[in-house]
Amino acid sequence: MSGKRISFFGDGIPYHNLADLTGKLIVIEGTDGVGRSTQIEDLKKWLEVKGFGVMTTGWTRSPLIGKTIEKAKAGHGLNINTFNLLYAADLADRLEHQIIPALKSGFVVLADRYIYTAFARAVVRGADRAWIREVFGFAIAPDAVFYMKIGIGDLVPRVINSQTLNQRYLDEGAGEGMDYWESGMDLRLGEDFYDSFVEYQKRVLEEFDLMTGEFIFRTVDASKSFEEVNRNLKEGILTVIENG
Amino acid sequence: MVRSFNRAHPYPGKLIIVEGIDGSGKSTQLQLLQKWLINSGYKVFFTEWNSSALVNDTIKRGKKKNLLTPTTFSILHATDFGDRLAHLIIPPLKAGMIVLADRYIYTAFSRDVVRGVHPEWVRNLYGFAIRPDIAFYFNVPVDISLQRILSGRPTLKFHEAGMDLGLSEDREESFVLFQGRILEEYERLAQEYGLTVIDATLPIEKQQAMMRDIVRERLKEFRPAPFLKRAEAVYVR
Numbered sequence: 001m002s003g004k005r006i007s008f009f010g011d012g013i014p015y016h017n018l019a020d021l022t023g024k025l026i027v028i029e030g031t032d033g034v035g036r037s038t039q040i041e042d043l044k045k046w047l048e049v050k051g052f053g054v055m056t057t058g059w060t061r062s063p064l065i066g067k068t069i070e071k072a073k074a075g076h077g078l079n080i081n082t083f084n085l086l087y088a089a090d091l092a093d094r095l096e097h098q099i100i101p102a103l104k105s106g107f108v109v110l111a112d113r114y115i116y117t118a119f120a121r122a123v124v125r126g127a128d129r130a131w132i133r134e135v136f137g138f139a140i141a142p143d144a145v146f147y148m149k150i151g152i153g154d155l156v157p158r159v160i161n162s163q164t165l166n167q168r169y170l171d172e173g174a175g176e177g178m179d180y181w182e183s184g185m186d187l188r189l190g191e192d193f194y195d196s197f198v199e200y201q202k203r204v205l206e207e208f209d210l211m212t213g214e215f216i217f218r219t220v221d222a223s224k225s226f227e228e229v230n231r232n233l234k235e236g237i238l239t240v241i242e243n244g
Numbered sequence: 245m246v247r248s249f250n251r252a253h254p255y256p257g258k259l260i261i262v263e264g265i266d267g268s269g270k271s272t273q274l275q276l277l278q279k280w281l282i283n284s285g286y287k288v289f290f291t292e293w294n295s296s297a298l299v300n301d302t303i304k305r306g307k308k309k310n311l312l313t314p315t316t317f318s319i320l321h322a323t324d325f326g327d328r329l330a331h332l333i334i335p336p337l338k339a340g341m342i343v344l345a346d347r348y349i350y351t352a353f354s355r356d357v358v359r360g361v362h363p364e365w366v367r368n369l370y371g372f373a374i375r376p377d378i379a380f381y382f383n384v385p386v387d388i389s390l391q392r393i394l395s396g397r398p399t400l401k402f403h404e405a406g407m408d409l410g411l412s413e414d415r416e417e418s419f420v421l422f423q424g425r426i427l428e429e430y431e432r433l434a435q436e437y438g439l440t441v442i443d444a445t446l447p448i449e450k451q452q453a454m455m456r457d458i459v460r461e462r463l464k465e466f467r468p469a470p471f472l473k474r475a476e477a478v479y480v481r
Contacts, residue, residue, distance in 0.1 A: 010365070011362040011364055011365040012362065012365075013314075013315055013360075013361070013362075014360055014361065014362055015314065015360040018302075063311070064302065064306055064311050064312075064316065065302060065316075068298075068299060068301075068302045072298060077297070077298060078298075079326065079327070079328070079330040080327035081299060081323075081327045081329070081330070081372050082323050082327050082330070085319055085320075085322050085323040085369075086299075088319050089316050089319040089320050089323060092313070092315045092316045092319055093311075093313070093316050096313045096315065096316070097311075097313075101453075107427050128246070128371075131368065131372075134364075134365065134368040134369075135368065135369055137362070137365050137368075138361075138365065158413050178422070197446055210287055234344075
């Protein structure tokens with residue numbers, strides 16, 4: 001791994017120098033329930049066996065903001081601006097405390113979701129496309145974005161299978177089957193969770209498709225089996241790491 | 245993109261804000277203005293920077309444990325503002341009230357830039373903010389603001405002294421350097437956004453008289469609380 005030219009996505013963070021970042025930032029994107037986390041778990045082990053230092057980071061996992069977001073989502077006080085800004089604070093915190101230090105030490109950072117999730121969710125909720133992109137202008141442009149693409153027809157049975165639905169329903173503190181936010185219930189798109197989920201995810205997927213050209217996503221067909229998706233991701237990641 | 249703080253807001257109420265460095269006397273002046281407005285028969289609502297229920301605790305915890313970076317500090321304050329704008333500022337404005345805000349977006353534009361974030365980035369962050377009807381800026385030299393703060397309590401707070409920037413080991417010295425830079429930013433902002441500058445070294449009652457003259461002039465056409473008579477005025481978009 002060498003020949004880095006890491007840059008900020010937008011205006012950037014003036015007090016951070018990116019010249020000495022030698023690692024790789026690899027993003028796995030895709031909508032809710034598409035299977036990102038399972039893939040990332042496997043990819044981490046695979047890369048470590050190959051001898052790479054690997055750090056994973058995921059959406060809303062910031063020690064500073066993660067709990068605040070959870071609490072805010074449990075209530076009904078979030079509006080479109082605070083919803084988007086809390087996500088931005090979460091990423092900024094992880095970027096400065098986890099991602100940049102790891103990249104400085106030469107790690108491969110696997111990010112479970114990145115700014116594109118924020119863009120899709122914000123735009124579907126009515127935010128201005130240019131505004132939300134500038135808000136995340138502090139982010140580092142990743143070395144590669146793998147977009148796990150799935151159609152709504154293949155997505156629904158993955159989310160509504162007995163294991164997932166039961167687990168979530170019985171989960172302490174959750175008390176629900178389909179997730180309120182993953183179903184876009186705040187947008188009142190349908191009569192119930194199912195209708196709203198389908199309509200909301202359709203819109204999110206449309207937004208992801210629009211971004212495929214804007215940001216050069218490497219698309220992986222996520223409707224295929226775990227093994228096939230896994231193979232495709234590994235091939236792609238190898239070329240990113242080897243071609244530095 | 246559209247920065248809505250660059251054009252007049254559509255609500256029937258009036259938004260009056262005060263800005264200035266710590267110890268400029270802006271809060272005292274706003275309180276005096278509030279008493280006068282209420283006494284004159286206006287319906288008044290007061291809100292303060294960094295006081296939202298949503299992220300107040302997070303900011304406090306972050307400050308205490310020194311977890312905040314200039315970027316997260318900035319985004320969290322914008323979140324605080326976004327929450328108060330939706331819940332505390334726009335509803336009273338729609339109802340035709342006068343909203344008084346102690347500090348507004350210009351606090352972020354000066355302070356956060358001094359802490360090191362990009363000036364255009366932070367302006368975009370607050371792109372959803374609305375423009376105040378009157379924005380007062382209380383201009384005071386750093387040494388006077390320092391004297392005022394230290395006459396009220398024994399020591400300076402960590403963040404108001406800008407200790408997180410590592411400008412100096414000495415709190416007072418750090419305060420002078422940090423607040424001095426903020427003053428420079430405020431001067432730029434007063435130009436950029438046409439803030440009404442008040443000389444904050446004048447006697448309190450003199451400043452207040454000037455403020456009231458300006459507010460009186462600007463409220464000449466304003467009819468308080470139209471929601472009592474015309475419900476449709478509330479639904480201006």
